[in-house]
Amino acid sequence: MWKQGHGDATAIIWEGNSPDEDKTFTYSELLAQVKRFANVLKAQGIRKGDRVCIYLQMVPELTIAMLACARIGAVHSVVFGAFSADSLRDRINDSECKLLITQDTAFRGDRSGIPMKANGDAAVAKCPSITGVIVVRRTGDSVDFDESRDVWWHEAMATADDECPPEEMDAEDPLFILYTSGSTGQPKGVLHTTGGYLVYTSFTHEIVFDYHEGDVYFCAADIGWITGHSYIVYGPLSNRAITLMFESIPTYPDFGRYWQVIDKHQVNLFYTAPTALRALMKEGNDWVTQHSRSTLRLLGTVGEPIKEPEWLWYYNIVGDGRCPIVDTWWQTETGGILMTPLPGATPLKPGSATLPFFGIEPVILDEEGKEVEGNPARGYLCIKTAWPGVMRTVYGNHERFRETYFDRFPGYYMTGDGTLRDEDGYYWITGRVDDVLNISGHRLGTAEVEGAIGQHETVAEAAVVGYPHEIKGQGIYAYVTLMSGVSPSDDIETGIKGVVRQYIGPHATPDKIQFAPALPQNPLRQNYAAHPSLVDGRK
Structure with a gap:
């Protein structure tokens, strides 16, 4: 529980890309930075309810920016730093953000010069809602700078006031929007609110990790x-x-x-x-x-x-x-952990998510939506009752929220995952039951990747499925039909991968591309991942 008088306690340890670079922030230092940046946001015209897009790598300013938004009631939308300019643009436009926070360039392992600011510039060129861009100087690399729009983080912080009272918030006021892939091509803006989300993440963090x-x-x-x-x-x-x-x-x-x-x-x-x-x-x-x-x-x-x-x-x-x-098992939509062993208390089974957290009521449903009783059991994993951290809507599209999570099985939250409950009542997650891939723990909609592949000028049609991958868990297997008269080649395969990186990001690059003369036009296309020869041009 929170106690006063601990401002000198460490809040954040930041470990940089290089093993020789690190920083530590106490709670007092973090609060001071958050207050200053909250005033920077106000100076940019940001007010309660406004959306702010944050496109940063894992630098301390990312956390400071999030907390500063929360302090004044602005709604932050963090976009993963590996997403492309096009993906960034789509997310900014969907949430109608007024401000973008980014950095000059970035490090990532042995890579340097990752063009964060350049991606931001390309995105906001097609984002009419953006009125300003704040830039963190991380690497010192030279970047284009629009003096009428862009502001350096360090310069704005140097002149900002030290005091910024927190905005009074209702428990159901929005805290943030975070985009996650769906079974259709357009990512969903998952909206979490202030009270329930913070209560649930705080409680689960303390109990699950025995903090x-x-x-x-x-x-x-x-x-x-x-x-x-x-x-x-x-x-x-x-x-x-x-x-x-x-x-x-x-x-x-x-x-x-x-x-x-x-x-x-x-x-x-x-x-x-x-x-x-x-x-x-x-x-x-x-x-x-x-x-x-x-x-x-x-x-x-x-x-x-x-x-x-x-x-x-x-x-x-x-x-x-x-x-x-x-x-632990949970989702972007759930806000926090729903299934987990309790350390030192729950007998462990390798590979099992074990048992539900306090207050969570999972059920297994069959195709007709009936609860499967007894053990063992297999079927659709759904949640029977609400919990504080659950998302409240898909931003700007409440109908999609209802259709995605509640229409298939009325009265239940549909997780989109299949599960097995063993004879001891332990849950084993068996994978997605919709058209969403889990690549290295990152969710990608098949339609989203198919749409990106279709941007290549030689592609007539594409179908994407998952397949077992030794490292990533699931890999991306793309079946591609080319335009009439175009023959498959290594150059075309390389070009298709490049287009996907451009439109979504490197993490969405297909691991395998198989060219086929035609593709089935029904959901059975998903079965072809296990039998590539079925659509091989030689068969």
Whole structure:
């Protein structure tokens, strides 16, 4: 629980892209930065209810900007820093943001010069609602600067007032919009509100991770996704926790980076995705065991189901067989964790999301919408009763909210996931039951990727499905029919991948492209992932 008089306690440890770069912010320092930037936002004409788009990598200014928006009642919309200019444009226009916050360029592992400002410029050129752009100087690289529109973060902060009283908010006032992929091509603006979301993230963070005062908590997610919102920023900071932000990647400068960070900052609680674990497990145990990891007492996973091999490696090698694993299941829409073991209390089963969190009532429904009683059981995973952190609507489209989550099974929240409940009542997530892929813990709609592929001038039609991927869990398998008279080639395949990166971002690049003379025009097209020869031009 919050106590006064802890302004000197550490709030954020920021670990930069380079192992030699880090910063620490106390709660007093963080509050001072948030107040100043809140006044910068006001100077830009931002008021309660206005939307602000934040397009930053994992720099401290990202958290400061989010909290400053919350302080004055502005609604932030964070866009993942790997999204393209086109994806950024679509999200800005959908939420009608008035202001964009970005940075000059970015580092990402051994990559430098990632064109954040250039992407922002390209996006806002087609965003009539944007009236200003605030730019963080991260790398010092030269960027185009519109003196009539753009403002440097550091210059605006230098002249901003120190005091900014918080806006009075109703519990149901919007806090943020975060876009997630749907089964149609247009991403959904998931809207979370102030009271319920903050209560739920605070409570789940404290209980699920068994947080105690002084623990160093490291969630290795990106704040551009819901895990970072809930369990890097809002949940931990609501609990006066020490939360660690990580700008880099787990393989830079080598495969021991996570474990080096854990030793360097004496991390107690570590939360990451199975995709990262699979990639690191493949490189062998030495990268782990050369680091102490002696401060660890709890491990967590998020974003996708974890398979037994990486679960056992995580438990036995990373945790030395002494750290419980909380394998959590939840969604952007749910705001916080819905299923999880309770550390030290719930018997663990490798790969199972185990049991519902307090107050959550999961049910399994059959095709007719009837609850499947008894164990074992298999079917559609739905939630029977509401909880504080649930999303309130799809921004600007409440009908889509109702259709997506409540029409199929009236009276239940439809998660879009299938599940198995075993003989002990434990839940096992079996994957999506809609046209949404889970790529390295990131959700992508098949229609969204198909639409991007279709932007290539040689493509007549495309169908995208998921397939089992050794590292990412699911990979993207694209079937492509070319225009009449066009023959498949390596250059066309490269061009298609480039178009997807341009329209969505690198994380949406197809892993495999198969050219086919024609594609089936019904939902059975999804079956072809398991039988590529069925649409092979030779068959």
